[in-house]
Amino acid sequence: MLFAALSLVACTGSGNYPTPPDWGDQPTDTFPQFYGRVPKNLLMISMDTFRKDHLDRYGDTHAAPFLSTLADHGVVMDDHLQCSNWTFASTSCTLAGRHNEQAGMIPKLSDTLATPWPQGTPFLASYLHDAGFYSILASTNGWLAPEWNNTDGYDMPYLPGTGLAWPLWESARGRLTDAIADGRASDRWLLHLHFVEPHAAYDPPEEYLAGLEDLPPVPWDLANRDVHYEEAKNDWGSLSPEMQELLSEHLHVRYAGDISHMDDEFQMIFGDMQARGLLDDTLIVFWTDHGEQFWEHGNQTHAYSLFREETEGLLWFWAPNIIPGSWDGPTSSIDLVPTILQLYGLPLDERLTGTPIGEAPEDRPRFMNTIARLGPASGVVQNHMKMTFSWFGTVRMFDLQADPAELNDLYDPTNPSAEAQALWSELEPMVELAQPLALENPVNWPDELLAR
Secondary structure (H helix, E strand, C coil): CCHHHHHHHHHHCCCCCCCCCCCCCCECCCCCCEECCCCCEEEEEEECCCCHHHCCCCCCCCCCHHHHHHHHCCEEEEEEECCCCCHHHHHHHHHHCCCHHHHCCCCCCCCCCCCCCCCCCCCHHHHHHHCCEEEEEEECCCCCCHHHCCCCCCCEEECCCCCCHHHHHHHHHHHHHHHHHCCCCCCEEEEEEEECCCCCCCCCCHHHCCCHHHCCCCCCCCCCHHHHHHHHHHHHHHCCHHHHHHHHHHHHHHHHHHHHHHHHHHHHHHHHHHHCCCCCCEEEEEEECCCCEECCCCCEECCCCCCHHHHECCEEEECCCECCEEEEEEEEHHHHHHHHHHHCCCCCCCCCCCCCCCCCCCCCEEEEEEEECCEEEEEEEECCEEEEEECCCCEEEEECCCCCCCCCCCCCCCCCCHHHHHHHHHHHHHHHHHHHHCCCCCCCCCHHHHCC
């Protein structure tokens, strides 16, 4: 019972180990399980642009030792898929508990076509507000903000004006402690911190760029967002293989440094929470909204394609009295809301299409959709097979078990296999749902699949 709490404090470097809650040793019958009871408060941390392989559990960068320790002593979803590859789309489906096309709106990465969610669309905070949670959202990404109507239910949604974790925490902590002191949050609370980092341009403090001095210089200021996006990325195709490798090395060092900087800031935040007693009765939920590509499939950053570098997600739970473990069944970002509602004994809205974790069948289809830099695309993963469909007409299929890097496209448009037809039978209805929501984006349907 003590192990998770003591391990967290050891990682924070604090010498004052917390006293575990005296709630008994009987496990709850919930998912995840806790000794005694479910903590009443909820701290939700969502993190932008975090590649799964930068957590120790899944890779060897060792960029995030604190978060890796937190995950290992919590309950982790090991096969977790995001519904999209950019923030507005992915945070919306996650917090709504259903795919965007099922909710009747698809976010579009466009200055002219982006529209807010219909007023009154329910999200997680809506359900928790009705259950008596006082809730605060501090977001450093403008796509998760009141102007897009995806913050319904939060009593205090705001943009702190900083991308750094510790200043954001100080701001949010002040609002939370004031709400606790004056009785608004005296029953139970939800604090949601959404961090835009690590995000291009990767520009951590210099002390987090160890190894950069060992590399030859490159002719771009990669700490500058415009240079990163408009010059370095656009020059990639014209570079020699040697310069491509060097540019990639520079960006990897910077990206890992950004994650390490955030990791240290999270360590400080958790130490401060512990010192103030804010961890004593709090469940922590950590999730990521999408990943980041480093030219594995021809592009860098995200909002390009539905390959796993951009759509694999992280999700785990931690609390002082949690029973550590993992879940290796297939989970989707839309499962978070029903899981939390069920955990707190709240009714599940019939509009939710996610499934409480642990209750979905192993062969469930999991869906993705995006309208972003390369136009609209949809995808499905079922068992170990994956199909993606660019609405311009390109179908791809991969065996994730035999080909985890998604390099061997198995789809044959001249003779679609039975597996391809089965995947398309799952994906086609989702594309049909999405089509009328996509405005000017028509669908170039794959006739070879429709004819069967």
